[in-house]
Amino acid sequence: MSLYVVSDKEELTKLAYHMILGVIHSKKEVTLGLATGSSPEGIYEMFRKSRPDVSHVTTVNLDEYIGLPADHEQSYAYFMKTQLFDHLNFKETHIPDGMNPDHEAECARYDAILAANVPDLQLLGIGNNGHIAFNEPVTDFELRTHVEELTQDTIDANSRFFETPDEVPTSAYTMGIKSIMEAEQILLIAMGTSKAEAIKAMVEGPVTEAMPASILKNHPNVTVLVDREAASLLEAVQNSSGGCGGGCCGDHHGSDNHSSGGCGSGGGCG
Ligand code: GLP
Numbered sequence: 001m002s003l004y005v006v007s008d009k010e011e012l013t014k015l016a017y018h019m020i021l022g023v024i025h026s027k028k029e030v031t032l033g034l035a036t037g038s039s040p041e042g043i044y045e046m047f048r049k050s051r052p053d054v055s056h057v058t059t060v061n062l063d064e065y066i067g068l069p070a071d072h073e074q075s076y077a078y079f080m081k082t083q084l085f086d087h088l089n090f091k092e093t094h095i096p097d098g099m100n101p102d103h104e105a106e107c108a109r110y111d112a113i114l115a116a117n118v119p120d121l122q123l124l125g126i127g128n129n130g131h132i133a134f135n136e137p138v139t140d141f142e143l144r145t146h147v148e149e150l151t152q153d154t155i156d157a158n159s160r161f162f163e164t165p166d167e168v169p170t171s172a173y174t175m176g177i178k179s180i181m182e183a184e185q186i187l188l189i190a191m192g193t194s195k196a197e198a199i200k201a202m203v204e205g206p207v208t209e210a211m212p213a214s215i216l217k218n219h220p221n222v223t224v225l226v227d228r229e230a231a232s233l234l235e236a237v238q239n240s241s242g243g244c245g246g247g248c249c250g251d252h253h254g255s256d257n258h259s260s261g262g263c264g265s266g267g268g269c270g
Contacts, residue, residue, distance in 0.1 A: 001222045003203060005231040009191045012225050013042035016123070016189050019223070021052060023121040023185070030057045033122030033180075034084070035133075036076045039189050040123060044083040054088045058117050061095040062124075062133035062180075065169035066147065068098050074161050096145070096173035106173060107145040114145070114179050122183035126190050129153045130198040130211040134174035139212045143176035157194075177215055186222045188213070190230040199226055200233040 006012045020043065024030055034040070061080060070077035077095050085093050094113045100106035124132050131137065134148045149171050150158075159165040180186070190199055202213040203224070216222045231237045 001203070001217050001219075001224055003224045003226070005226055005228060005234075005237060008227050009042065012189060012191060012227050013046065016040075016187060016225055017043045017046040019187060020121060020123065024052060024054060024057055027120065028056055031117045031119045032057055032059050033119035033175075033183055034059050034061050034080065035123045035125050036061065036063070036079050037125040039125040039191060041083065043123075043189075047084060048087045051088060054090050057090055058092040059085075059090055059094065060114060060117050060119060060175075061093075063172050063174040064096040064098040066098050066171045066173060067169050070097075070099070074167075098169075098173060103147050103173075107147070110145040110173065110175070111179070114175065114182075119183040119185075121185045121187060122180060124180070124186060124188040124213075126188060126195060126198050126202070126213050127154055128157050128194050128198055130201055130213045132177070132180060132188070132213050132216075134172040135177050135180075135212045137212060138209045139177060141177045141181075141209060141215055144178050145173060146176055148172055148174045177212065181215065181219055183219075184221065186216060186219055188216065188222065188224045189226070190224075191227040193229045193232060195226070195230040196233040199224075199230050203234060 004015070006015060020032065023032070061076060064076045065074070068075035070081075072078055075098060077098070080093065080095060094110075094117070096110050097106055100109075126132060127136075129137055129151060131139075131151075131154060134150065134154070135143075136148055136151045136154060150169070155165070155168045155170060159168045162168050198211075198213065201211045202216065205211055205214060207214045207217055216224075228237075
């Protein structure tokens with residue numbers, strides 16, 4: 001896992017955008033795994049402004065609330081359509097169907113899509129409780145697409161997007177950890193102090209199903225891009241007098257979790 005601490009959200013967004021663009025330009029056929037939430041919004045804005053050709057790019061999204069139709073303003077289908085899909089010429093886009101009442105059939109349908117479209121790069125945010133996609137603690141690392149009951153933490157965090165907390169869906173279809181780990185490359189982004197504890201646990205803690213994002217340490221090609229606030233609880237940041245703005249980097253591997261100090265092989269951060 002290569003960790004990069006940058007000074008702010010703007011710098012983080014630009015780096016992430018250029019890294020994704022590099023993947024888009026790297027091959028004739030590309031699959032991108034995309035994420036929702038506020039963290040990637042700046043990246044999608046950059047896509048809307050520069051409108052690169054993506055006619056060779058297929059996208060697969062991580063998750064969708066169960067019970068929200070695609071035209072509901074808080075559905076992830078609506079988010080993706082308005083933020084990105086309406087503005088660029090993607091070849092194909094895929095997202096779980098939150099209105100399919102047959103959970104088994106929907107999970108099988110989505111797993112077939114994922115089997116045929118393994119992401120060259122999977123973009124991830126992280127929940128305050130360390131979830132990735134909607135894989136909540138304690139998650140089974142072996143699961144593929146499944147229905148996840150959302151934790152109260154997640155319902156509370158996501159209630160900011162709904163008029164009343166009662167409207168927040170309590171379950172979701174989510175890509176499982178097993179599929180996320182099959183992506184060729186993973187880019188996790190996090191900004192703000194609300195993510196600091198999750199980032200610390202992911203980077204410095206053990207690989208455990210109680211901290212879903214910790215599994216990423218077992219993936220061979222993960223870049224973690226965080227701003228100073230999200231990095232504020234990391235030992236390397238706390239021990240450095242001037243803070244780590246502008247490129248405090250390290251490699252963090254598996255359960256031994258060492259830090260090399262120098263810049264790792266993140267690809268795209270320089
Ligand atoms: C949701 C999504 C996650 C996302 C997380 C963080 O729960 N299912 O994929 O990473 O929120 O969202 P935000 O970026 O808004 O903090």
